[in-house]
Amino acid sequence: MIFSFFLLVNENYYTEKGDHGVCTVRDLDINQVPSGGAEDDQWITASMEDEEESCNNINGVPPRKKLRLTKEQSRLLEESFRQNHTLNPKQKEALAMQLKLRPRQVEVWFQNRRARSKLKQTEMECEYLKRWFGSLTEQNRRLQREVEELRAMKVGPPTVISPHSCEPLPASTLTMCPRCERVTTTALDKGPTKMTAATTTATALSSKVGTSALQSRPSSAAC
DNA sequence: CAGAGCGGCTATTTTACCTCA
DNA sequence: GATGAGGTAAAATAGCCGCTC
Numbered sequence A: 001m002i003f004s005f006f007l008l009v010n011e012n013y014y015t016e017k018g019d020h021g022v023c024t025v026r027d028l029d030i031n032q033v034p035s036g037g038a039e040d041d042q043w044i045t046a047s048m049e050d051e052e053e054s055c056n057n058i059n060g061v062p063p064r065k066k067l068r069l070t071k072e073q074s075r076l077l078e079e080s081f082r083q084n085h086t087l088n089p090k091q092k093e094a095l096a097m098q099l100k101l102r103p104r105q106v107e108v109w110f111q112n113r114r115a116r117s118k119l120k121q122t123e124m125e126c127e128y129l130k131r132w133f134g135s136l137t138e139q140n141r142r143l144q145r146e147v148e149e150l151r152a153m154k155v156g157p158p159t160v161i162s163p164h165s166c167e168p169l170p171a172s173t174l175t176m177c178p179r180c181e182r183v184t185t186t187a188l189d190k191g192p193t194k195m196t197a198a199t200t201t202a203t204a205l206s207s208k209v210g211t212s213a214l215q216s217r218p219s220s221a222a223c
Numbered sequence B: 001c002a003g004a005g006c007g008g009c010t011a012t013t014t015t016a017c018c019t020c021a
Numbered sequence C: 001g002a003t004g005a006g007g008t009a010a011a012a013t014a015g016c017c018g019c020t021c
Helices: A038-042 A048-055 A071-083 A089-099 A103-153 A197-209
Strands: A006-008 A011-015 A024-028 A045-047 A172-176 A183-187 A192-195
Touching: A071 A089, A071 A103, A089 A103
Parallel strands: none
Antiparallel strands: A006 A045, A011 A024, A172 A183, A183 A192
């Protein structure tokens, strides 16, 4: 026969941080005492069977119960996080007192919150880079088509009229730097003179994103 | 310099809760 | 409607690393 009823559990089990004095603490009544009000949401309910099972565990250590933060607690934590992503011990203590939580729980919340923030940021960067990759691929295709068209023409270089002197400009050709793989337009009688659209785009990309992977790329300024 | 203490970070586990068949 | 499986978010844990004293 299976029957169960629910009871409020006001005991929380936690361990002190990682390798700093590992000790399992049975923390009695460290949070607020449940009084049957709306705030009871945070108290974990457990069936009598669970309770019995926990007592039958090998070490006599019941399974840990996960605290659910109330909306008000979450709101205050978020507000605090917006002001500061890390807390000094005094701030931690004060916030814990205000929220009626243990300092360790506040600490863990901030740690997880920082991790979530970072993950979100990384995901956004990833999306951004994917879009840039797509547009660069498309640009690359266009330029390659352009190169092929020019090669297919097999005629002398087009005459470009200078807007300043109204004289024909010297012939030029496309060259690629073997080191940085940048394409440059080179006048036949001068050195490299200007960047192509692709080079300009790549430069803009690294200055726009300005973080992580792109920052670690070797500079090709020497080219 | 070695080592203890501490805080932050990352990876992982555990738990509560939700959806869906 | 009840139920169990699977998925997900987030609280909690473990352990590493760097810094300070």
